[in-house]
Amino acid sequence: MRLGILTVKPNGEFTQVARVDEGGRTMQGCNDCSLDYTGNLWVTAPAGDIAPNEYLRSFEEGFGSIYCLTTQGKVVHLDTGLRFPNGIAVVHDVNGLPVKLIVAETPTRILWAYDIQGPGSVANKTKWAKLPDCEQEGGPDGMDFDDVGNLLVAHWGAGHIEVFGPDGGEPIKRIKCPFDKPSNVHFEPNSNIVYVTEHTNHALWKFQWENKGMPQYCDKN
Structure with missing residues (x-):
């Protein structure tokens, strides 16, 4: 949650994927991730801006976000205003295409659902479960x-x-x-x-x- 998205090799060496998203905004600290079958990585970000900024987390104040790291290497900021977005999972259709994103918001105990419209694109946020x-x-x-x-x-x-x-x-x-x-x-x-x-x-x-x-x-x- 201090360095955003990392890639880690089997020997433990790691590389920071990005310091800013495709819109030029500083990345927020991340927590959980899920790959869809086409290779896009969907990520929750419950922390504030990454180091060297002050460590903050969105448990009380809803500034948590979600991202998508696409197969083209773009880091897309999808949504914000969440209180500590945590676990994340992808629903696929019978053809193996990603169709829905499930995001856990820990303090509210809500699981939110977004329709996946394509790599780095979601819409129609709804409450999926509590x-x-x-x-x-x-x-x-x-x-x-x-x-x-x-x-x-x-x-x-x-x-x-x-x-x-x-x-x-x-x-x-x-x-x-x-x-x-x-x-x-x-x-x-x-x-x-x-x-x-x-x-x-x-x-x-x-x-x-x-x-x-x-x-x-x-x-x-």
């Missing part, structure tokens, strides 16, 4: 689709993985975790094994889900 209330401060964090279109969402602070059907709305299932702050979920390729990161103890867990994960960009290409 996570159940919880006693602690928290909300949606990382997320991943299974291969029948269910979205598994880490509910940070509530100790659950919330499962939403392909059309959003209310959770169709809730998976109880043995800890309060699941932060990210990700399927093992071609498997029903789900890995879960735990925020408090910096731990990694796994469980078996009833379906395999949706194929990733790397599985398709």
Whole structure:
């Protein structure tokens, strides 16, 4: 969240992708990302302007943004005004084309949906789902689709993985975790094994889900 978007090699060397977007605005600090099947990278940015600017985050004030790093190397600023946009996922149609972007807004517990009109272009922001209330401060964090279109969402602070059907709305299932702050979920390729990161103890867990994960960009290409 201090350097925006990075590319990291297997040996740990990294490169900062951009300091400004295609409009010349300073990049905001990023948090989560998802590749669609055509190779565009969709990114949430809950922090303020990247270093050396002062570190700020949009948990209270809604200045969080979303970006798209296109296959042409353009960093497109898509939207702003979000309170700590966090997890992000892409819905594809039966032909493998990206059609919808799901973005988690943690403090409000809302999952927003945008229609994808093309690389670096979205429209029609709507509320796709809202996570159940919880006693602690928290909300949606990382997320991943299974291969029948269910979205598994880490509910940070509530100790659950919330499962939403392909059309959003209310959770169709809730998976109880043995800890309060699941932060990210990700399927093992071609498997029903789900890995879960735990925020408090910096731990990694796994469980078996009833379906395999949706194929990733790397599985398709």
